[in-house]
Amino acid sequence: GAGVSQSPSNKVTEKGKDVELRCDPISGHTALYWYRQSLGQGLEFLIYFQGNSAPDKSGLPSDRFSAERTGGSVSTLTIQRTQQEDSAVYLCASSRLGGTEAFFGQGTRLTVV
Amino acid sequence: QQQVKQSPQSLIVQKGGISIINCAYENTAFDYFPWYQQFPGKGPALLIAIRPDVSEKKEGRFTISFNKSAKQFSLHIMDSQPGDSATYFCAASMERGYQKVTFGTGTKLQVIP
Numbered sequence: 001g002a003g004v005s006q007s008p009s010n011k012v013t014e015k016g017k018d019v020e021l022r023c024d025p026i027s028g029h030t031a032l033y034w035y036r037q038s039l040g041q042g043l044e045f046l047i048y049f050q051g052n053s054a055p056d057k058s059g060l061p062s063d064r065f066s067a068e069r070t071g072g073s074v075s076t077l078t079i080q081r082t083q084q085e086d087s088a089v090y091l092c093a094s095s096r097l098g099g100t101e102a103f104f105g106q107g108t109r110l111t112v113v
Numbered sequence: 114q115q116q117v118k119q120s121p122q123s124l125i126v127q128k129g130g131i132s133i134i135n136c137a138y139e140n141t142a143f144d145y146f147p148w149y150q151q152f153p154g155k156g157p158a159l160l161i162a163i164r165p166d167v168s169e170k171k172e173g174r175f176t177i178s179f180n181k182s183a184k185q186f187s188l189h190i191m192d193s194q195p196g197d198s199a200t201y202f203c204a205a206s207m208e209r210g211y212q213k214v215t216f217g218t219g220t221k222l223q224v225i226p
Binding site for chain 1: 145147154155156157158159162202204206208213214215216217218219221
């Protein structure tokens with residue numbers, strides 16, 4: 001596609017439910033990032049995938065958070081047993097191998113009620 | 114060592130004034146320093162970037178100043194306009210090796226008429 005695509009754009013879920021957020025990176029981009037951005041705050045790094053290397057999961061805030069990337073392309077961020085503090089915008093970005101610019105999607109706004 | 118420190122957290126500038134945002138890094142292996150601009154409801158987008166072989170890069174009203182010995186770089190927005198009101202993120206990465214982009218915490222800029 002022309003850009004990084006994230007779905008859904010908005011998600012409202014009840015506390016305790018699991019949610020899955022999807023990211024379609026730019027075709028050919030080998031690096032993929034997930035960030036969390038709370039209202040008016042900075043970018044909180046969650047996880048980084050680079051090609052076939054083991055992902056850098058150092059930013060995942062708890063074991064309720066996990067992510068996978070299938071076939072080196074689409075990525076899914078899963079949040080289990082959602083809590084109200086998980087409410088935020090989840091941003092995905094991708095970049096090409098050797099590239100230095102990260103291209104961001106529009107984000108998924110998650111609201112836990 | 115992967116941190117990028119950014120200041121100030123927020124900034125109010127009058128129209129026509131100069132906006133200055135500062136960043137500092139620790140890892141001397143970083144060799145690419147981009148700035149991203151984020152408007153409300155959108156993902157961050159690359160604004161301007163510099164490599165450490167130059168001390169300054171200018172694109173229109175936007176200038177990056179880079180001080181390699183001090184491990185600092187800054188964004189100057191000349192003749193600031195209300196349309197420049199956004200959140201600005203500095204970042205750093207390595208073009209070779211471990212290429213994960215590390216972002217600063219962001220500066221919310223408001224340009225008032």
